[in-house]
Amino acid sequence: MAECHPVGFQWVMEAKARGATVIHVDPRFTRTSAVADIHVPLRAGTDIAFLGGLINYVLANGRYFHDYVVAYTNGPTLIGESFEDTEDLDGVFSGLDVEKRRYDPASWQYENAEMPSPAAEAPAAEGNAHQLSVATAGRGESHGSGGAQVPPEPERDETMTHPRCAFQIVKRHYSRYTPEMVEQVCGVPKDLFLKVAETITSSSGRERTTAFCYAVGWTQHTVGVQYVRAAALLQLLLGNIGRPGGGILALRGHSSIQGSTDIPTLYNLLPGYIPMPHANQDENLEKFVEATATAKGYWADMRSYVVSLLKAWWGPAATAENDFCFDYLPRLTGDHSTYATVTAQLDGTCKGYLIAGENPAVGSANAKMQRLGMANLDWLVVRDFSLIESATWWKDGPEIESGELETADIKTEVFFFPAAAHTEKNGSFTNTQRMLQWHHAAVEPAGQARSELWFYYHLGRLIRERLAGSTDEMDRPLLDLTWDYPTEGPLAEPDAGAVLAEINGWDSDKEPLSSYGQLEDDGSTACGCWIYCGVFADGVNQAARRKPGGEQSWVAPEWGWAWPANRRIIYNRASADPDGRPWSERKAYVWWDEKSARWTGHDVPDFPPSTSPRYRPPEGARGAEALSGIDPAVMQGDGKFWLYVPTGIQDGPLPTHYEPQDSPFPNLLYGIQRNPVRQLVSRRHNRYHPSPSAPGSEVFPYAVTTYRLTEHHTAGGMSRWQPYLAELQPEMFCEVSPELAEERGLEHLGWATIITARGVIEARVLVTERIPPLRFPGRTVHQIGLPYHWGPNGYTRGDAANELAAIALDPNVHIQEVKAFSADIRPGRRPRGPGRAALVEEYSRRAGITPDTGMEVTGGR
């Protein structure tokens, strides 16, 4: 956190000064470790084993927050009889279809659950192929936590002793994650592990809370979603969700990466986590809503959210008679994520590509595949500040240097458009705490630089002008689109405030809405993103509020605007006990006020404001009225936080340790090496390494992890070109321990060549004790640290770490595994010219790599 979010880290330092214990878990000793109270070096890719160890410690020693768990989680909920755990099946859950590489989650459901799982939303007659395409379509990301379809009042055992209640299943599942096992798998000494466990448990409960912060060190794995789930499970057991000083905080790395998830430039979502419709399954609005709305909680109003979105987009053309233009929405048929897009480019399906403020030619896994995909396009548009690698690969990319591609053979037309900077445009960023903050234009952009708002507005305008008068049905969504934003200034810049007003929404009189509770399902309201409704309440840009922090409460509710409803901590009903009183005075946040019969407190309560803690819903209640007074999980179909996830996740109801796709280490916990349903793309230039027991695995004996440095930003587009940043970290390097340096003859400040089955890079060597070898019984694992900021262009240049990484993905969210993979390292610079590809081929040959290598579903240890 100190490395990548230094200014956010000031609050950690302040907490430390006030007595908090700071624990840093990382394979490397970083700038965060330097000021932490405890640094825990663990083998990259073993966090679930570590977190599972903590879960087991909490359960085995009775250190969970009993009252919280019983009242607020699905711990007491009974799971159906057909569920079989990894304990029963040696590392896999019931429902695994080995041939199709997927789970059928039917057996994971709550007892007597009548509601189908998401994959089963499709009519049964359509068969397995259709279910598979739905399952692979990132369905779990919609609805926030992904679990729309559960019975609102499932059967529970409040004593949590029933062998099939979620609590007991969790307990059994993690019973093998002992401190000894943690030591063997993670390389974390037992005493150190116990110290962490004791610190966390003694810092949780009524009087204290513990917070977890994570970043892509948890997400960039073939089992990444489950890393975060494991933390959620632990935090729920400890009662640390919805309370001040608690939570699981994603430290996101781009100024509006949260906003671009909420208002998604993501294939599987519509604004506000409404799923993109799937081909045939949701052929009309009614079926879509039926399949996606819950009976209980705020997802019950799905129809209002969808209809209001359609009204925002298609305005008067969207009527009740035409299903509010629901049919204008294009449909998914499986995975259309960025890595699937690369495949589609290589296959010639995808012909035009627009890139805005992103640099896949060095910033995405398997950078070569990204470039080869672009080399097979008809046209490419790149918008950025400078000539990043994604704009110039056709003339100076690694394949040109190596002779694998020739510029004169590349047909792709390339457009480079200079982008405007944040100082040159109005707009809002949503930060990592879900808070929108408006930035005001200070100056006009120079030359031909323009904002993306300008580019996309005028591109849309030009397309609509060209299609005006078309009678082709395919053009109706464009011609009916509301696209009449006012422009201003010498450059005809669209009014960003007008766009924000549309996102916020209005009623039939065009008056701004103030809350998503006002949204209607009859077309009388329009709202571009229901969770952002209220950001323009009273016609005021709430995101531009800047009441100084020192002049308001510590919650600072009048700085910017946080979705939803300006709540700063979500699920904060859980900060009070079931009776509505704070769990403790020092942790008071929101509470039930008997006198006024309302929820009140330091923040906007995340609960129906006048629903008493004693309220129990009548039979047949729906929506917010179906939430009982002790249902803090207002977005979950059963109102409870989920220890056990019965639906909405692809790779099992409980986080389970699997080794990374390319790991030099066997899975010591189960007879299965890897996540059985991880998403793989075995094709030329994207082959996998042999399993650790297979011949050839010794060719790639070292564990690699990739990361950022404080001085640079992601793939470098906003830092490698800046001399003041470049001089602080002026060259691509690798970090190795003195032991590894000795073993491989690497010299400090010399060059090293690092090789995988995908590519080869060179880097200067930093020999440091900060990346310790991990010693396990009978073996030592050496780790190689690689920052991923570099590429061949810019003021400081170097090879990109992403040349080495495979496209091996988490099955829920299609995020690539770049935080842990295997490689070889040797002294000296990499070959130039044709020798570069030849070296990769030689390694692949020596390792005996074939299209089937590493593709095992089960086994593979």
Place this chain on the structure above:
Amino acid sequence: MPRWPVLRQLEGADRTGRGAAVRSERSGGLRARTATADKVVKSVCPYCAVGCGQDVFVKDAKVVQIEGDPDSPVSRGRLCPKGAASLQLTTGEARCYDVLYRRPYAGDWEVLDLDTAMGMVADRVIATRRATWQWEDEGGARTRRTLGIASLGGATLDNEENYLMKKLYTALGAIQIENQARI
């Protein structure tokens, strides 16, 4: 002509000539450019998602300084090295201000004017969309889309920009719309 420092030294209290007597006219007239700016514009750091507040100082329609906004309850006026380099990011020599175009099979860029380039991109979007339009998938399910056009980017952009992107692409029937949040 300003008074000669040695005279000031001999006349004044700074007999050793190491302080008041030797301060130059320039030094005496120094004013921080934050103090002489025409306006201060409230902004937000463009790098990571912490969302540190920035004050952008403008003089003669040019950004002359960017530093932390002390009012921000997020950042209290502080910036990391990247945020502190925002002035170089936004005003430095590395920025391109021309639209560039590479023809098929060409070996180098040529400069295009913005309007021409916009028209060319619009034409290509329309043509590719039409050529790759798909009403149904192989199984006959209605798809109403194109798989011919994809987009990447958004995490560094404004919410309003992401909104227009998603809205336009959806109306175009393009579904392969992605950003760094996936990566």
Place this chain on the structure above:
Amino acid sequence: MAADLAVDLAARLPSLLERTDPATASGWRDHPPRMGFFTDTTVCIGCKACEVACKEWNHVPEDGLELTGMSYDNTVGLGADSWRHVAFIEQPRRPARDPGTEATCAAASGVADAGIRWLMASDVCKHCTHAACLDVCPTGALFRTELGTVVVQEDVCNGCGYCVSACPYGVIDVRRGDGRAWKCTLCYDRISVGDEPACAKTCPTDSIQFGPLDELRERADRRLAQLHAAGVGDARLYGRDPDDGVGGDGAFFLLLDEPEVYGLPPDPVVTTRDLPEMWARAGVAAVALAGSVALSFLASTAGRQR
């Protein structure tokens, strides 16, 4: 009256007055309190924001892309083009220093070299009470400001370089291709209008603190006591003592190890300590120097008027 008396005293007893109030000794009447830096390296996270903010504010040039291999320190030291420098020191943790359980258990379980210490410290010009750079400057380019800081005037400096060898800390240097001497001004332009220096303002963890030196010294003493009470026996202040060889620093530090470990001289002494005796012997030279001062002043004035 009192001020006049002070001036007279200053003329006779410069060292005594400088010890408490270098600005008055340099002829500033009714001046504001002496301002300085207290850099608490125990909370430094080595982010180098101070380096960048300094360069951005003061337009200090980028000075080369060299990977040094000195941990994450690629700035190496202070100089004409680096007015803030963050040092990174990687140390194997000595068991005696930290008998904490993690170090012990790490050793016991065979996790090699698990516990190391990584020190970070942002160095800067010390703005000495007895500033040798200022003493030797023949042109009056270096001067003591009313805030007690030491500043090079870019419009006066003729690049003679005397200050470079005079500085006991190796801070000030001549910029290649420019010829003049440059160093931290403690953001004279900013603090003159009541702003913080750029480095202190940006510092995410408040490792760099700016304020009246008296207040900073009190704050540092409290912080040191707190650390000692917490068992951090290695903590010590550097440049805090007005009785040290430079009369105490206007920019002082809280360190966790010997100064040498951070590249700081353990016992800096103002190089012009014996200057009064030298003046007697160098009277003739001084007259010649005064002539050159006049010439350089005239030349620089003429240059400005062009």
